[in-house]
Structures are given as structure tokens and as C-alpha cells.
Amino acid sequence: MNTLNQFNQGLRDGVPVIFGYLPVGFAFGVTAAAGGIPPWLVVLISLTNFTSAGQLMGATLIIAGAPIFEIAVTTLIINIRYVIMSMSFSQRITPNMPILEKMVAAFAITDEIFTVASLKKGEVSFNYISGLVTGPYFGWSLGTLLGAYATKILPLAIQQSMGIALYAMFIALIIPAARESLAVMVVAGISVCASIIFKVTPLLDTLSSGYVIMICTILAAAFGAYFFPREEEDLT
Amino acid sequence: MSIQTTILAIFAMALVTFIPRFAPLAFFNKPIESKYIRSFLHYIPFAVLGAMAFPGILFSVQDIRAALAGTCAAIILAFFNKGIMTVSVCAVVIVYAFGVLVK
Structure with a gap:
């Protein structure tokens, strides 16, 4: 009962994140597919990576035909920020969480989900994290799927305009922090x-x-x- | 890039995305002591985002003038703390509108 409550609370807290991930995931899907990556592979990127900046960089390098080593090193550097979030997260999750549950919790760490989970009072349980990540993961993947296949029907001018979406998101993340x-x-x-x-x-x-x-x-x-x-x- | 190489690249990306998320959660129980290393880690996201955003954003769409218009819109909206979604969607709309209006 309590387990289910935790999951449901996570699910509810994740709703606002979904609305951010759907359009940005869509823009990623359009951009990567328009660059020449087959749509199903574009979706595979979102399903396995579940991160914005790293994915865009990786996809850009794939499109440019960069060597795998360069792709891996660059993506790793971009994702180094997760180390600090993961460390902070390690202080907050249920003590002695089993390793498999920790793997799920780790996969859930994105800039936005981490922020939501950090703002939650008290211990962060596996059930809460599972609930929290479900909506955004679905939104991000669905957005990518729709975007990747939309390149077949969406007018070219709109597709090309979407190239700016993720860059605009970076600006939306930097400027408020730089003001502070x-x-x-x-x-x-x-x-x-x-x-x-x-x-x-x-x-x-x-x-x-x-x-x-x-x-x-x-x-x-x-x-x-x-x-x-x-x-x-x-x-x- | 061939399909096989692309798949390999995607799994390499997934791995190097997962490791920084998982390793500290799995193995660290106390925070890093050095304030310099911690500060370095703290500043990384902003440095990454800055280098990725500029000058990349200016070449993210075909017409650099449209990109410039979209960039200005994004900066102004972000300055007033509009969310990620508003900033992204407005930048796309401005770029599109620029393309339609300025032919």
C-alpha cells in the first residue's frame, strides 16, 4: 500500500517534466532524423541514453561520421556533470538500496528529474524514483518517436526551424543560473x-x-x- | 556511417552516459573532500552548455539571420526566467516566422 503511494506520488511529481520533455524530445527526433540517422535508431538513442545535451552532441557527431572513440569521449565529458548529481543523490536514497534498484535510480538522473527529487522532503525511495521517471521517460521517447517519423510529413521549413530548439533549451538553462x-x-x-x-x-x-x-x-x-x-x- | 557502426556508437554513448550517473551512487558514500574538484564538477554543466550553445546556435538553422533572431528571442525569454519549453518553442516559431516573412 505504502509502496504504491510512493510510486503514485513520484508519478504525480513527474507530470510537469513530461511537458518539457515532449517538445524537446520531438525537436531532437526531427533534428537527428533530418541529419540522416534512421528514425528507429534515433528512437533507440532516446531509449538508451535519456539525456539531452549528450544525445544531441552524440547524434551530431554520428551525422558528421566522427570516430566512435571521439563520440564516446565527448559524450562522457558532457555527462560528467551527472557525477555531482549522483553523489548528491547517494546521500538521499534509501540506505542499502539493492544494486539493481540503484541502477534504475541512476538511469533516472537527468537535470530536471534530479532537481525534482532533490526538492522532495525526506528519503527518496526506489518506488518514488520509479514513479518519477516513468512519465518523463515515456514523454522523451514518445516525443523523439513522433519527431523522427514526422520528418516524412512535416514541411521542410518547420523541420529546419526546429534545429534551434535544443540550443534554445541550453540558453534557457544557462541564463537564469548566470543571473544568480x-x-x-x-x-x-x-x-x-x-x-x-x-x-x-x-x-x-x-x-x-x-x-x-x-x-x-x-x-x-x-x-x-x-x-x-x-x-x-x-x-x- | 553504417547501421552497425551507428548502433555501436549509440551503445557507447549509452554506456558513457550511464557510468557517471551510476558509479557515484554505487560506490561513494561520502562527498569529495577537495573543494577545487567539487567546484570544477559544479561548473562543468554551465561550461558545457555555453560551449555547445555558442556559436553552434547561429548555424543550427540554414539562414544565419533567422538563427540570430531566434537566439535573441531565446536570450530575452530566458532572462525573464521563462521555462525551457517556452524558450525552445518561441525560438522555433521566431525562426520559422523569419523564414516566412523575409524571403
């Missing part, structure tokens, strides 16, 4: 400038986008850590 924190603004600013420099400098512009993002990220985050080290507080 000077350090975040500086870190994001350095990263943006570095990545523009790579794009416009002869020779440097021949470096593939995966490595450029990796270099800019490490440079900017290291600068932030050195000049704006965060004092002891919560891990989020």
Missing part, C-alpha cells in the same frame, strides 16, 4: 568565448566540434574552480 551567480556567468562566458575563438581561428577551426567542446569545458570549469572555489555547502 557571477561565477557561473564568468565560467559560461569564458566557455562561449573560447568556443567562438576555435570557430573563427584558421587551423583551430579544423578541430572537430567534440574536442572543441571538451577543451572549452575543461578550460572554463578549471578557471571557475580556481578563481571561484565554492565553500562547503550542499553538493547540488
Whole structure:
């Protein structure tokens, strides 16, 4: 009974996330399929990866025909942020959770689901996480499915306009955080400038986008850590 | 890229997405001590998002002027804390409208 209540509460808390994931998943589906990845493989990406920035980068590199090693390293760097969330999460979940349940909980960690789960009071149980992840996972995959197959029927002009959707989402994530924190603004600013420099400098512009993002990220985050080290507080 | 290579790439991506989510949950019971390493990890998402967003967004659609219009709309809406969905959908609409209006 209590188990079911926890699951239902998770399900309810996940509803707002679904509405964010459906359109963004759709845009991902359109963009990846329009780039030439077969629709069923585009859906497979969402089903197995369940992450936004990493997926877009990975799909972009697949479309560009990058070597698998580069795809893996770049995606790993983009996903390193999950380490900090997972660590924070480890303090919140039911103690001694079995390993299989931990695997499900780990798969559920996305920027948005992590935020919702962190805001919940008290212990985060396996049943709660399962409920919480169900809706968004379904929304993300369904959005991708619809987007990937919509490329066959959607007018080309609309498909092409959707290329901006995920980038706009990145802006929607950065700017509010940069407004709150000077350090975040500086870190994001350095990263943006570095990545523009790579794009416009002869020779440097021949470096593939995966490595450029990796270099800019490490440079900017290291600068932030050195000049704006965060004092002891919560891990989020 | 062949289907086989693509599938291999997708599973490689899935693996490197899962590991950072799972490893700390499975093996760490206490937080990292060094405040520099923790700060570095904390700043990574913003650095990633910044480098991915720019200048990529300007080349995300065919007409760079349309991309610029969409970017401005996204920045303004994001500045006023509109959610992910509003910002994304509005940017797409602006790009599309630009294409229709400016021929």
C-alpha cells in the first residue's frame, strides 16, 4: 500500500517534466532524423541514453561520421556533470538500496528529474524514483518517436526551424543560473568565448566540434574552480 | 556511417552516459573532500552548455539571420526566467516566422 503511494506520488511529481520533455524530445527526433540517422535508431538513442545535451552532441557527431572513440569521449565529458548529481543523490536514497534498484535510480538522473527529487522532503525511495521517471521517460521517447517519423510529413521549413530548439533549451538553462551567480556567468562566458575563438581561428577551426567542446569545458570549469572555489555547502 | 557502426556508437554513448550517473551512487558514500574538484564538477554543466550553445546556435538553422533572431528571442525569454519549453518553442516559431516573412 505504502509502496504504491510512493510510486503514485513520484508519478504525480513527474507530470510537469513530461511537458518539457515532449517538445524537446520531438525537436531532437526531427533534428537527428533530418541529419540522416534512421528514425528507429534515433528512437533507440532516446531509449538508451535519456539525456539531452549528450544525445544531441552524440547524434551530431554520428551525422558528421566522427570516430566512435571521439563520440564516446565527448559524450562522457558532457555527462560528467551527472557525477555531482549522483553523489548528491547517494546521500538521499534509501540506505542499502539493492544494486539493481540503484541502477534504475541512476538511469533516472537527468537535470530536471534530479532537481525534482532533490526538492522532495525526506528519503527518496526506489518506488518514488520509479514513479518519477516513468512519465518523463515515456514523454522523451514518445516525443523523439513522433519527431523522427514526422520528418516524412512535416514541411521542410518547420523541420529546419526546429534545429534551434535544443540550443534554445541550453540558453534557457544557462541564463537564469548566470543571473544568480557571477561565477557561473564568468565560467559560461569564458566557455562561449573560447568556443567562438576555435570557430573563427584558421587551423583551430579544423578541430572537430567534440574536442572543441571538451577543451572549452575543461578550460572554463578549471578557471571557475580556481578563481571561484565554492565553500562547503550542499553538493547540488 | 553504417547501421552497425551507428548502433555501436549509440551503445557507447549509452554506456558513457550511464557510468557517471551510476558509479557515484554505487560506490561513494561520502562527498569529495577537495573543494577545487567539487567546484570544477559544479561548473562543468554551465561550461558545457555555453560551449555547445555558442556559436553552434547561429548555424543550427540554414539562414544565419533567422538563427540570430531566434537566439535573441531565446536570450530575452530566458532572462525573464521563462521555462525551457517556452524558450525552445518561441525560438522555433521566431525562426520559422523569419523564414516566412523575409524571403
